[in-house]
Each structure stands twice: as C-alpha cells, then as structure tokens.
Amino acid sequence: MHSEENIKSLIRKYISGRYTPEELEEIREFIAKPDSQQLFDEVLEEQGTGLVPEDDIDQPHLDDKLKLFYQKLQQQTPDEVSEPDSAPRILSIFKIRYLRHAAIWTVFVLGAALYGITRFRKLPVKEQIAYHEQVNPLGRRSKIILPDSSEVYLGAGSRLNYPDKFASNTREISLEGEAFFQVTKNPHKPFIIHTGTVQTRVLGTSFKIDAFKNQPISVAVATGKVRVDDVSGNKIKSLAVLVPGQMVTYDNKLAVTSAVITTEVSGWKDALLSFHNRNLKDITSVLERWYNVKILYRKPAIAHQKISVALQADMPLNKIMKVLAATAHFDFIISGQQVNIN
Structure with a gap:
C-alpha cells in the first residue's frame, strides 16, 4: 500500500518524464482510483506555489494536440486564454488552473493508457493449453492415446x-494410481510422469508405475531406460536408473531396487x-480394485499366507x-x- 506522498512522487516522476516501466505500471493502477485526480491536482498546485521546482516538470509527448493546448496555456497571461479561431475572453485564475490541470490530467491518463496498450501489444500471446483428466472407478480400466x-x-x-498438446521441450503428465506406459521415442523431448513427490523420466520405453495414496511407489521397466527421482526437497534426489528387468520401490525415503x-x-x-511369494491379503487388495468388490477374511491367519500365482x-x-x-x-x-473367505 503506497502512502499519499509516495503516489505524489510517482506523479512528479511521470510529469518530468523520469520514470521506470515498473513505476508507470503503478501509475496506471493509481489513475483507476476515484481520488486519483485530486492528488494529481495537488501536485500541480504544489508546483504553482513553489513546493515543486518548475524546471523539473516537462510536458509529456504522447498526444500532439493536447501538448499544443498545454503549451498555449503556458504562454498566456494569468488573465486570459486564447482558443484557436475564437475571440479572446477573460477567464479567472481559477478557471485557468482548472483548464491547465484538466489538460495535463488528460495527457497523464492518455499517456499511461497508451503505454499499457503498446506494452500489451509487445507481449507474446501465451497459448492456452487444455488439460484432460481420466478417472477410472474401481472395476474399470482404460487405454489413453x-x-x-x-x-x-x-x-x-x-x-x-x-495436456491436449505437449510443450516444445518436454512431455509431462501426472498419475495417481497404476498404469502401464508405452512411450513414443523422442530423444529431444523427455517424457516425465509426476506421482506426488516422485518423478519418472524417460525418452522412449515401456514400464509400469504404481503410485496409490499412502502406499509405496514402484516403477518397473519392461524396455528402455528409466530415471526415477525424488523432487520433494530443494535438490533432486536420484532414486534409481532402471533398465529392463529392474524395479524400484520407494517408501519412507528408502528406495529398494529389485529384479522383475x-x-x-x-x-x-x-x-x-x-x-x-506375496501375502494373500496383498493379492486380494489388487482384486478389490480390479473387480470393485470387498474381500473379507473370517480367519485373519489366511490373509498372511504367502503364495505365488498368475491370474488372468x-x-x-x-x-x-x-x-x-x-x-491357498x-x-x-x-x-x-x-x-467372504473362510
């Protein structure tokens, strides 16, 4: 929040032509406020009473007609003002000041607006990218191209x-849950999957990610090479660089690499x-997602039984x-x- 004196200082800088682009942005915001012209008039009053040196105030050069009008005001005596193609008439000092202030105020507002328009035109138009979200409920799988x-x-x-269109230098998506990826090879545009604080980066490969909430994150590679990082801190922490037949599991800041x-x-x-060699409970937890069912155990001991099995x-x-x-x-x-399992 600027004080009144700070705002007046900005106005003086604008009138004198000695301001930065950032200060002009502040001026443009200021003139939209209802009390802006009052403060502007006060600055000009201070100039007229000697509180602000006359030599420090230069005429803005943004509008030729308004500049000419202001110059005519400067050239007249305090008792009269001539208008083009009209007879001279006597005006009070109050009216002269009013017209003078009004002319400068118009130039001030117009100049700030023109600067904003010019600046806006110079800014590159940022392309709006639409994002898509695919949510699979329990019991349903899908394929996305x-x-x-x-x-x-x-x-x-x-x-x-x-996104509906990837950036020019990267291909980035985010995942919550599990998915298998077959990534089109492009050595110039890395493919990056964000899963919470873990980031998986590839160029062209096939792999699977498990990243459910409150569960360990795992990445297993079928083809190609994959880099997995933790990006939660100030520095990127490398968890693993995987080749086909390798998997990393990350839980509680501990990364474990194993064969698959x-x-x-x-x-x-x-x-x-x-x-x-997995607990039956782990296996049935996967089946609960795939089939959208609830699997209960009458005897808890059965849930901890370890088995090896392949299921279609x-x-x-x-x-x-x-x-x-x-x-089992x-x-x-x-x-x-x-x-219900008995």
Missing part, C-alpha cells in the same frame, strides 16, 4: 492428467497379474477366486459385491 501417440493403460481406481520379469511387467496391460484378470471373479482357493486352500462365498 496421448498427443505424441504414446499409450497409457490406466488401471482401476486410478487418475491420469495430461519383463514379460510380467508388460503383461499387466493385458490383464495378466503375476504375484511371487479379465476372467469372471468366481473363476479367479477358484484359482486362489485351490492355491480356502473356501469362499460371493454375495453381490462382497467375497
């Missing part, structure tokens, strides 16, 4: 945000779910549960959207 022809297989209960089977990574987009998740739920039951040796009952 991005503007560069890259393919995204978005999992159930997941969200993807992407590439065919299983790429098979996910075709609904192949592969689990190796485009099969009906009852067939999937039969495969699990045969592997349990009984189950499906009732609507709920599965």
Whole structure:
C-alpha cells in the first residue's frame, strides 16, 4: 500500500518524464482510483506555489494536440486564454488552473493508457493449453492415446492428467494410481510422469508405475531406460536408473531396487497379474480394485499366507477366486459385491 506522498512522487516522476516501466505500471493502477485526480491536482498546485521546482516538470509527448493546448496555456497571461479561431475572453485564475490541470490530467491518463496498450501489444500471446483428466472407478480400466501417440493403460481406481498438446521441450503428465506406459521415442523431448513427490523420466520405453495414496511407489521397466527421482526437497534426489528387468520401490525415503520379469511387467496391460511369494491379503487388495468388490477374511491367519500365482484378470471373479482357493486352500462365498473367505 503506497502512502499519499509516495503516489505524489510517482506523479512528479511521470510529469518530468523520469520514470521506470515498473513505476508507470503503478501509475496506471493509481489513475483507476476515484481520488486519483485530486492528488494529481495537488501536485500541480504544489508546483504553482513553489513546493515543486518548475524546471523539473516537462510536458509529456504522447498526444500532439493536447501538448499544443498545454503549451498555449503556458504562454498566456494569468488573465486570459486564447482558443484557436475564437475571440479572446477573460477567464479567472481559477478557471485557468482548472483548464491547465484538466489538460495535463488528460495527457497523464492518455499517456499511461497508451503505454499499457503498446506494452500489451509487445507481449507474446501465451497459448492456452487444455488439460484432460481420466478417472477410472474401481472395476474399470482404460487405454489413453496421448498427443505424441504414446499409450497409457490406466488401471482401476486410478487418475491420469495430461495436456491436449505437449510443450516444445518436454512431455509431462501426472498419475495417481497404476498404469502401464508405452512411450513414443523422442530423444529431444523427455517424457516425465509426476506421482506426488516422485518423478519418472524417460525418452522412449515401456514400464509400469504404481503410485496409490499412502502406499509405496514402484516403477518397473519392461524396455528402455528409466530415471526415477525424488523432487520433494530443494535438490533432486536420484532414486534409481532402471533398465529392463529392474524395479524400484520407494517408501519412507528408502528406495529398494529389485529384479522383475519383463514379460510380467508388460503383461499387466493385458490383464495378466503375476504375484511371487506375496501375502494373500496383498493379492486380494489388487482384486478389490480390479473387480470393485470387498474381500473379507473370517480367519485373519489366511490373509498372511504367502503364495505365488498368475491370474488372468479379465476372467469372471468366481473363476479367479477358484484359482486362489485351490492355491491357498480356502473356501469362499460371493454375495453381490462382497467375497467372504473362510
């Protein structure tokens, strides 16, 4: 918030022609206020009474007609003002001051406006980019083709945000949930996926990301090379540079790299779910998203049983549960959207 004296100082600078572009921006904001002309008149009054040196006030050069009119005002005696093509008439000093102030005020406003228009014209027009959001509810998957022809297989209960046109130097999207990516190769435009504070950067490859809220983030690579970073701090922290057959899991600031089977990574987009030595509870949590059901355990011990299994998740739920039951040796009952494991 500027004080009254600061505003007057800006007006003096404008009239004298000694101002910065930033100060002119402030003047343009000031003249939109209802009391702006009053302060402007006060500055001119101070000039007339000697409070502001006359030599410091120069005529603005933005409008030739107004400048000429102001010069005529300066040349007249305090008792009269001549107008072109009209007879002389006597005006009071008060009216002279009014006209003089009005002329300068008009030049002042016009000059600030013209500067704004000129400045606006010089500014490059920023292209407006529309963003799309694909949200998959539980039980539904989808395939998205991005503007560069890259393919995204978005999992159930997941969200993807992407532009309708990528920038000239990068291709950036954001993901919450899980997805498999087949990225069109372009060494000049890195493909960047934002998942919270973790950023995955590639040039052209295929890989899968798991990034659900309040769960570890994992990136598994089927082809190409992938760089995974933590960008939450002031400095970028490199978590891993992955090649085919590698996966990084990041949880509580700890990154762990492990081996994966590439065919299983790429098979996910075709609904192949592969689990190796995993708790039954972890497996059924995945099935809950894919089939939009709730799976409950009557005996908690069964939930912690570890098994290895491959499931084709485009099969009906009852067939999937039969495969699990045969592997982990349990009984189950499906009732609507709920599965009870005994």
